[in-house]
Amino acid sequence: MRHGLFDRRSALRLGALPLLAPGVPTTVHGAKLDGPAKACIFIFLWGGPAQQDTLDPKPEAPVEYRGEFSTIQTALPSVRVCEHLPGIARRLDKVCLIRSMTHDDVNHTTAPHLLLTGHPMANLGQPLRDDFPGMSSVLARMGRGKGTDLPPAINLMPHSPDKAPRFVESTHGQGAGWLGPVWQPMRIESDPSSSDYTIGEITPAADLAGNRMAERAGLVNGLEASSPFTSADSSAQARHREQGFRLLANRKAAAAFDLSREPLALRERYGMNIHGQSVLQARRLVEAGVPVVTVYWQNDGITNVSVYWDTHQRNFIDLKTRLCPPADKAFCALLDDLEDRGMLDETLIVWSGEMGRTPRVGQSVPGGAGAGRDGRDHWAKVFSSIVAGGGFRRxxxxxxxxxxxxxxxxSPVRPADLVATLYHRLGVPASGHIHDRLGREIPLVRGEVIHSLLA
Structure with a gap:
């Protein structure tokens, strides 16, 4: 992002700051925001990690199923995981491992809708604005995060220098959907591991103060007034523009994005890479009062071969080198860091992809994208997820x-059950209802709280 320069694009982006609405009535009937968890960090391993090559190895299966990796003992007796997740292995006694996640959607853009909202897609061709609202937007609409200096929902979607396509941007379930643009999470695409990491929406140029801030606010207003495009969305944004500019000038908000305030040793524990620093950024945002931060895996890998965790080819070499090491390191650093700060009991951590991968190496499935001799195709019938903190059992x-x-x-677990359990731990009744744009009552989630997971 350009720092110290305010062009038309920047002005329009400033005018599009969402989630800065005044007080609104609660939309989930009977909701009491007094659950043990006050915040949630969702680490989304977009692409679908191979369950048998990470958290659910099958060392006794034939080689074409079990794959190339060895397994290692964890902190729990008789429980083993992949050799390339040593940190998680040592900390398995601090988390809840779910090995029976299941659904039937093998599409990368629609399956996340299940994980992030608890609902299937109503229409496979629908635009993002027609999605069921994600958990972060629902909480924002209910008033969670009011009074903080930052938006109550933030999606970290950092750009990688790799030329892999940005599939994650078309992921369904990531935003406010039909709740409307006011409740859309702020999306941040800057690379937090970069030496010139800045957030244009939050960190103003050094000279952006006083009269100059007012002048530039006027510029944004003028741009919108002269635009031939008007809509309810732009009107909603306009209602909160003044609050948006106040946010821009807020030094405390800007400080939440200043990773240089962290000791170098701690930053290195997370990993001096895009994912590690994104997870650290999420911790800083939660600490500053943001209720929900979603960290999406960056667009790394080799185009048309293996991108994100979507290992149709190079499954084993990519898991061993590009994927497991930084993911393991960042998750463990976050777990330890939150515990050291006394934040773990009030902060949920979810570590999951939207699906798993085929049982047999090289196996292709209907609806998938095929698999090379060293790859695995899409598979949603079973996969693994980790949940920690926030009142979940260890x-x-x-x-x-x-x-x-x-x-x-x-004990199969549907995404709706996991989302219901997360809502429950965040103090939101999973049996509640939410109003849509027409005022109709819709169940917040059609899942069951899994009480056996809760402390």
Whole structure:
């Protein structure tokens, strides 16, 4: 982002700051925001990690199923994980591992809708604005995060220098959907590991103060007034523009994005890479009062071969080098950091992709994208997720998959059940209803709270 220069594009972006609305009535009937968890960091491993090559290995299966990796003992007796997740292995007694996540959507852009909202897509061709609102936007609409200096929902979607396509931007369920643009999470695309990391929406240029701030606010107003495009969306944005400019000038808000305030040793514990510093950024935002931060995996990898965690080819070499090491390091640093700061009991951490990968190496499935000899295709019948903190039990392995990691064998967990449980821990009744744009009552989520996961 350009720092110290205010061009037309920047002006329009400033005018589009969402989630700065005045007080609004609660939309979930009977909601009491007094759950043990005050915030949630969702680390979204976009693309779908291979369950049998990460958290649910099958060392006794034939080689074409179990893959190339060895397994290592964890902090829990008789529980093993992939050799390339040593940090998680040592901390498995501090988290809840779910090995029986299941659904039937093998599309990368629509499956996240299940994980982020608890609802299937109503129409596979629908635009993002027609999505069911994500958890972060629902909480924002209910007033969670009011009184803070920052937006109550932020999506970290950092750009990688790799030329891999930005599939993550078309992910359904990431935003406010039909709640409207006012409740849309702020999306941040800057690379927090870069030496010139700045957030244009939050960090004003050094000279952007006093009269100059007012002048530039006037510029944005003038640009909109002269635009031939008007809509309810732009009107909603205009209602909060003044608050947006106050946010821009807020030094405390800007400080939340200043990673240089962290000790170098701590930054290195997270990993001096895009993902590690994004996870650290999420911790700083939660600490500053942002209720929900979603960290999306960056667009790394090799175009048309293996991008994000979507390992249709190079599954083993990419997991061993590009994916597992930074993911393991960042997650463990966050877990330890939150515990050291006394924040873990009030902060949920979710570590998950939207699906898993085929049981057999090289196996292709209908609706997938195929697999090379060293790859695995899409697979949603079973995959693994980790939840920690926020009142979830520690040292629990919930559910199991069959001998090939192909289907759940015990205690299947639907995404709607996980979302219902997260809402419950955040103090929101999962049985509640939310009003849509027409004032109709719609169930917040059609899942069951999994009480056996809760402390």
């Amino acid at each position: 040292g629990v392995v919930h559910g199991s998959s069959d001998r090939y990691a192909a289907e759940p064998s015990t």
